[in-house]
Amino acid sequence: MKAIVFTKYGSSDVLQLKEVEKPSPKENEVLVKIDASSANPLDWRLMRAKPFLARLANGLLKPKNTRLGADIAGRVEEVGSNVTQFKIGDEVFGEKFETGLGGFAEYVSVPENALAMKPSNLSFKAAAAVPLAALTALQGLRNEGEIKSGQKVLINGASGGVGTFAVQIAKAIGTEVTGVCSTRNLYMVRSIGADHVIDYTKQDFTRNGKQYDLIFDAVGNHSVSDLERALKQNGNCAVAGFTNMARLFEISWKGGRVSRTGSKKIGMMKTIHTNKEDLLFLKELLEAEKIIPVIDRYYSLNETDKAITYLETKRARGKVIITVA
Incomplete structure (x- = not known):
């Protein structure tokens, strides 16, 4: 073959x-x-x-x-x-x-x-x-993010492979979703269900004064202090990507310290675990056209x-x- x-x-x-x-x-x-x-x-x-x-x-x-x-x-x-x-x-x-x-x-x-x-x-x-992208989005939102209906959720990297699934899964769970992407992708991210979109070339979501119950970061391009500022009290941030080793170590070490000493949780999501139950859950969402x-x-x-x-x-x-x- x-x-x-x-x-x-x-x-x-x-x-x-x-x-x-x-x-x-x-x-x-x-x-x-x-x-x-x-x-x-x-x-x-x-x-x-x-x-x-x-x-x-x-x-x-x-x-x-x-x-x-x-x-x-x-x-x-x-x-x-x-x-x-x-x-x-x-x-x-x-x-x-x-x-x-x-x-x-x-x-x-x-x-x-x-x-x-x-x-x-x-x-x-x-x-x-x-499979891989949607499982990453699902397990990050659910396992690390502890997503709940009614929350305000921000997806950083909303136009990428993982991000497009994260936007749709978060909407299917019943949250208010903000997607962060570039200018060329604003319409697409709205079209898949985002309630709000932020053009990162014009606005930094960590410095606009808004806060979220859950941040799912598929990019990993912000510091822990930036992410902490954008989280509500008792908020969670699950990071699924990283731009360099320094950022990876910072999120792992400093994010862990923030999580241990304060009310906010920030950390790298665990490596995904393949299991039939999650694949079947995604299959149901796909057949119901809640995610595309x-x-x-x-x-x-x-x-x-x-x-x-x-x-x-x-x-x-x-x-x-x-x-x-």
Whole structure:
């Protein structure tokens, strides 16, 4: 089968389309013939080994895991001996974030509990946009943010892959949502449900005097003191992204101190945990059209390098899709 591999760290030039062995599913796995995948910042960070800490997990000098791609959507080709929830021909979506990636390929083996039936109203391409980004948004808002209906919620980075899902999930839960994005994306962020929008090129949401019950920061470009100023008493801030290592350490250390000594909580969200319950929750929201994937561009599997290069510009509106079938 064909798959994207990288045997050294670097720019998207290191990505190669190669013939590799087709996987065989283990007893608790499902072999999926992939129709589409999607690119995430995770992919270019692993590809470039940035931050440098990524090398501690995937090899100091060269990658131990040479595969990329967390999100997948396709049809079940084969099932392991202990699989009970899927059969050959089922249309599924899910992700490989916790089990070695490999979505940029024609086939992949996926644990049964990391898959769900594809939403009936979505194409494979639209379904592939969902898993990692939407799970990040959901778990950040719910687990770290402790989101509740009626709250005032701000989404920083509202036009990106994670941010577009965060806006819609927060609205579906019944909150008043403010989205922060650039001028070119104001209309789009309003169109997916934001009650208010802030153009970050003209206004700093941490210095306009307004405060929020919950801030979900998908960018990580503000200091802890800035975020603290924008939070109400007993407010929570869940940070899902970071712009550099200094900011990551500041949010982890200083944010932790603020959380321990005051009424406000600020911190990096935990690494997402793939589970069928959350995938099924997202499936329900998608089928009810309470959330709709926002897709910017499509690339073929042999154009994965171009897709990653575009994603690295940080200008993508919503998701970037890799078509395989």
